[in-house]
Amino acid sequence: MSSQVRLRLLPSARCLFDQPVQVKVEGLRSRQVVTMRARSTDEKGVVFGSSATYRADGSGEIDLLRDPSLSGSYVGVEPMGLLWSMKADALHKKFQKPCALNPHVVKFSVHEEDREDRMLAEVTNERLLIGNGVSRLPVKGKNFQGVLFTPPGEGPFPAVLDLCTFASEKRASLLANKGFVVLTVPVYSDHPDNVKQMHLDHFKEACGLFTTTTKYELCEVGSKGVRIASQSKGGEIALSLTAFVPGVEATVWINGCSAVLLVPLYYKNQQIFPPLLFDTSKLIHTESGASIMKYGFENPVAEKNKDSLVPIEQAKGRFLFVASEDDLCLDSKVYMDQMVERLKHHGKENFETVRYPGAGHLLEAPYGPYCTSSFHRVLPYVVLWGGEARAHAAAEVHLWSKIQEFFKTHLSCDATQTKPKL
Incomplete structure (x- = not known):
């Protein structure tokens, strides 16, 4: 991973399942094109994933609130697109999360364009079904x-x-x-x-x-x-x-x-x-x-x-x-x-x-x-x-x-x- 590239989830990497997060990347080269990915495994062991191609702005930043995906699992400005567009790695599988005690854990990552083996940054999003006190x-x-x-x-x-x-x-x-x-x-x-x-x-x-x-x-x-x-x-x-x-x-x-x-x-x-x-x-x-x-x-x-x-x-x-x-x-x-x-x-x-x-x-x-x-x-x-x-x-x-x-x-x-x- 690159020590210069930073992947951030705002306001926090820990949130409730139904709360949106702002996904931002910093420290890229000006206008650099990268592939962003999301991965998760459900309670049946099925892996779900998505990917989208983004171009950084002149400051080397990407903000999914404003920037469009150029290709991949979706196109256009979709701040939560990496989550809802995730698909199973096998046919005809539905995401299984029957028990509320287990959070939905998603790994977001940034890679050099079309190079899954060249990861630049990664962050884990813990999406809880139960808030404190429930x-x-x-x-x-x-x-x-x-x-x-x-x-x-x-x-x-x-x-x-x-x-x-x-x-x-x-x-x-x-x-x-x-x-x-x-x-x-x-x-x-x-x-x-x-x-x-x-x-x-x-x-x-x-x-x-x-x-x-x-x-x-x-x-x-x-x-x-x-x-x-x-x-x-x-x-x-x-x-x-x-x-x-x-x-x-x-x-x-x-x-x-x-x-x-x-x-x-x-x-x-x-x-x-x-x-x-x-x-x-x-x-x-x-x-x-x-x-x-x-x-x-x-x-x-x-x-x-x-x-x-x-x-x-x-x-x-x-x-x-x-x-x-x-x-x-x-x-x-x-x-x-x-x-x-x-x-x-x-x-x-x-x-x-x-x-x-x-x-x-x-x-x-x-x-x-x-x-x-x-x-x-x-x-x-x-x-x-x-x-x-x-x-x-x-x-x-x-x-x-x-x-x-x-x-x-x-x-x-x-x-x-x-x-x-x-």
Whole structure:
């Protein structure tokens, strides 16, 4: 490495996962062209990486806030491009960070142009999912298990139930950094092939953790009701909770369905929804080896399928419907439009919508590697998730702010907001 070249991350090389950093290089020759790289390894051992070519200014400096990438994983001015453009070194891999205790560690480096073996400077970015003072507690109820994240301070805190398709702590832990007490519960706690039916009572029990006296002594919860964050399969569970369980004040639905999919849903020992099934003949196979599955489910508003639709007009709380217009997993934009039409038909105005052109199915917290395709896990196929990397990354930044704004707007308690610390 060159002793003259310095690579800096501002304001600090240690930050929260959802915080941007300013990447700067100093000590280069005037107008020198270099290759900048980012590398990370996920919890499955898969290596992700990106690279971009930059030209220094007359003073030998590069600032990703102002300077454009000339070529590489992205082009143009993209201050966080080295992060969101990282790709796996193997096909059809999604970045795995299921446990919030482990930070996302990224190595940024500067190299002589197109010479990976000639590194000039390097710095490590430690991107934390849990800020100082946030507690993490595994929770096991009678019929559910999850992880509870509580912010620092005395509260009271607004309560959020985070419904993810499979166990994941990223969104829950990051929301706890913003002053919410969050319980994250996976929809699938067993292998999907073993799940023949689902029970809304189990998720109602999870909601009750915030509203009843339990052994976890959640005295810091100040909510009179619960907010729900949901995505994909979790979306239909969230809709069902709003329709059948009192006390759900605000629900974020991201790229889900307006009906129940794949397995029947039961409540109080009775089936309330038969499922829409998947027609494998409608899969669209591509040369990449991944398939488009968004057309595999029948139209839920067709007369023969209406029993699978969730009666969201029964909900008392507010909805934020979010749909990616290039979702190749579910036809989420169509499903969102169907729900909006249904609510309007019943004279309801308790919703708002957000559409993201160019974004794919996997809208997550910002600044993680963008995934184009991976194994579906619920259906045994490698699928295309959709989206264009730059547009998808911008959507994640906007949505993350929108979710926090929506939850803070619809509060029934004077919740203390805390500033996360590292």
